[in-house]
Amino acid sequence: MSMPNVPDMPAVVPARYRCQHSTRYEYEQTVVGSHLLAHLSPRPRPGQAGRLTRLGIQPQPAVVIDRLDWFGNPVHYAAIEEPHSILSVDVEMEVEVAIAGVACPERTPTWETIRATSPHSVEVADFLPRSTRVDTPQVMLAAYAQSSFQEGTPVAVGGLDLMRRIHADFAFDPQATTVSTPVAEVFGNRRGVCQDFAHLMIGMLRSIGLPARYVSGYIRTEPPGNGDWRGAESSHAWVQAWCGQGDGWLDLDPTNAVTIGSDHITLAWGRDYDDVSPLRGVILGGGRHLLHVGVRVDRIGPA
């Protein structure tokens, strides 16, 4: 894999991973059919290459279709047409990753420049308006964000600062929220998980006119050095902030207060969780269900 040459930043050491993601639904009553939509393949991007080594769906689907979605993410559609009471989706992939990131945050355009140019850009048009999960352009979100973006602040500097403040002000608490907790509630309670912080930060950036998008992926289980990664051993989510044509998108992980290098694996990006949820399905019948999800990210060596 060829890596971009970035003299200003310490070179990111590439890493190689095997990721396993298993999902299992147990239904109270027999399900007679399911339709699934999975965002469970590594998304090709500069600094990341990988492939799906296994897509195991039980029972055997009658139809499987692989395609790219509107955002260019790989997506798998599957239709199961036989009755079942357990549905499992097991995915394995191998990924090499070393994301270079924004070379020099201080040299990115001012946030005012980004705010002024973004409405005219087709490239970021999807990521500026409100979206289903980030639908509250609230004055209070803007007020919180604003102190990271003083007059003339380079956009990446402001983004990094906002990320660190969210990390400092908000508690990681898996009990505090569910998959459908609104952003306003996360903001009010000051606690949540990676998905909540990603939506919150996206809402803040958009509230002051800066394009932001949601990234779904994994984070390596064992962080380098001491301490814990938040969001390991499950699906992870973070944010990309738009830094203009020259610098592109900057990945910011507000859950761990880091930019990304070789510890994050990207699956898909979109406006919010709804665009890229790892597994979405509609079943016919079934009643209540139990859900088990397991994620393992093993480093299998340097690239």
Add this chain to the structure above:
Amino acid sequence: MPVDVAAGMASFDAWDEMVTGVGQLRGHWQRFFSAHGPFAPELMERRWQSARGLLFRNGVTCTVYGSGDPPTGTERPWLLDPIPLVISSEEWRQIAAGVTQRAALAAAVLEDLHGPRRLIAEEVLPPAVVHANPGFLRPCHGIRQQPRLLLFAADLVRGGDGAWRVLANRAQSPTGMGYALENRAALGQIMADAFRNLPVAGLAPFFETIRTAIERLAPQASGGDGRPYAVLLSPGPLNEAAFEHASLARHLGLTLVEGGDLIVRGQAVHLKTLSGLQRVDVILRRVDDDFCDPLELRPDSELGVPGLLEVMRAGGVAVTNSLGAGLIDSVALASFMPALCQRLLGEPLLLPDVATLWAGDADHRRMLLGSLREFVVRPAFSAADSRGIVAADLSAEELDRLATAITADPVSHAAQLMLRPSTAPSWIDGRVEPRPVTLRAFACLGQNGWTVMAGGLGRVSADARHPVVSLQDAAGSKDVWIINEMVRWSPRQRPPTVPPWPPRRTRGLVHEASDLHSRAAEHLFWVGRYAERADVLARTLRAVADRIADDERPGVYEELQPLLRVLGWMGGVPTMIVWASQADPLGAARQALHAAFDPFNPGGLPAAIAHLHRASAGLRNSLAPDLDGILRQLQGIVARVPAVGNIGEQSLCLDDAATALAGMIGLEQDGMPRGPGWHFLVLGRRLERAVGVAATIRGSGLVEGNSFDPATVDVLLELAAAGSRGHVGIAAADPAADRGSQAIERLLADADHPRSLLFVLESIRSLLSALPHVAGPGRTGPIDAAIDVVGGLAKEFRTAPMPVDPAELQFLVARLDRLLPGISENVTEAYFAHVHAQRA
């Protein structure tokens, strides 16, 4: 962007359709009057009443959404003004040219935005108009179905300057053409004279165009007759335009379905029918596009078909208007129409929009905030409806708040200039008044391009300042007559007023056996159950009412007690009232009637009829007009109830209900082929009748060991004889005890008597045996199990001695209590649980 605000504002005075500013009759109206004669009050009133009656008889309604939780819908009769909106053919040619161009433009815009998106790249449209629009359905990008747009409608208003303008574009659900058709059918009938003498353009060719256009869309032909199989996808009977969905389906020869009736299997869409899966080639949708596939679009939608988009991508089904078409309806898009037309069609826009500003554009925003009071502010990305904010109505403080909201989120706000619509003569409260009108015009993509319906749906506003846009808010509707002033034709040359009925797949009351879909079968089953329940209730209540009216007769008090107990066991009146009947039978009987007529009593007669109506609403498309007529008659009876005060009126009501319900049985027996549909309907009836017999036995008091007093025996016999007075059929001279056991036998084991339990059980058994076989592999199916149980019980009745002592009767009733719901559940499991529907 230039917006001609000044032109709109200069013309604030209303134009009148009939007379000029100096009070002169316009030419085409002169022509109208020469055929019609003057508006004579008595004549007009008669026509107004006839129109109402005719539309009521035809079941034309519009559902008005309530605000309850869950939201409810009330059906409101469709109102038709007896004075049509008359437009000269010369003027119509211009309108039609404008609507044709607009439809072509809408199609071209959709094509670009779901494909190359040059309009954004070339900056004809700012990115936000599309990307901030919730109607821009990203998963629909790249679906290649051609054409994306088949049907289009535009709401038009005429300003004070005499020019027609577009108030709203409709590609999501171009609703109203079915209503236009009904209006024409009604007016053509009540104004036959005027019609014969005027060259009014007919509507039939337009519907023929739609029918062939739908067939042309089909990617393959899966109908049994070698033609494409097409369905009309409706959100269901609670939608505001449910009537129109049924009416259109009928006129276009489509099967009326809901999302739950369809299933995706093997890259194809199928309709679930009792005999298996029927592949669907074309879906004419009246479900909003974002609700059509919960897998890829709104996940909370229960109106769609999971997996539909993937089938569309593979080209296995055509959906029209295609998903994503709703984008055209956005108010924000209206301000870009001239530029879009120039860019995509290379010609100037013929029919302008009502001046529209999109606050996302800086210049527009400045203009809007500068003269906010002149505007109606609307959400930028939804269709124009009647819920806009009329800035002129706001206080200074509210106006400030609106301006702040626009500034805070300009992209989501748009505004239309207040425009006073033209007025047309309308029949209001017994006289002719000028009322504001709007005109909805319809277009369809035919073989040779777009064609516009020669007519449309006229709507009358209740409020002079607000043009009507949504179906629900109109004070009335108008037929639209395009009159050719030059032509004079003889009545013989007249084309038909409305299209002839297409060949239907129905025979008798409901669909042919093979075509009966699972939901229709389920509805029929419930129609049967509720019709029978209403019938038993009405007859029992009538027996009570008769006795109240005749309270001097000896024995009345004693007879009322068991009657009220039966009603109590049926759940028709509260137990409190039944208890009170021991102390004061007459008072309790009056209370019981009152309770049974209470629309809020879930076990009362109005509730049973409401359930019956609801179950039949899902069948609208396939019910014979006569049966439909009976159902409406019943609705009318229920509607009379609040006004019913005295016992005489109550009796009359019950008589009418019993007669109507008896008529329904007659139609079932004599007007319906014995297909699966009939079997489900009658099965529902029989099950409910068995429930009624169980309640009668309980109410007799015999299970508690009460003796056979003569009063109870009379009541039992009367109920056994279906509540018909005087036809008891057992000699009154018999000693009471003998008559008692005879009554029990009549009720339970008289194989020749259609209301005996034995008759009912044997009937249930043979009905179950005649249903399509569904036994699973290697085990007894639910229906076989039910047949065994019912058959066993019937056999006991035939062979064993009659149970007469209280313990035996008690045991019997307890068995019925278990058995009857069990059968209902087995039938549901076998045929209606849609999870079973993929049996093929």
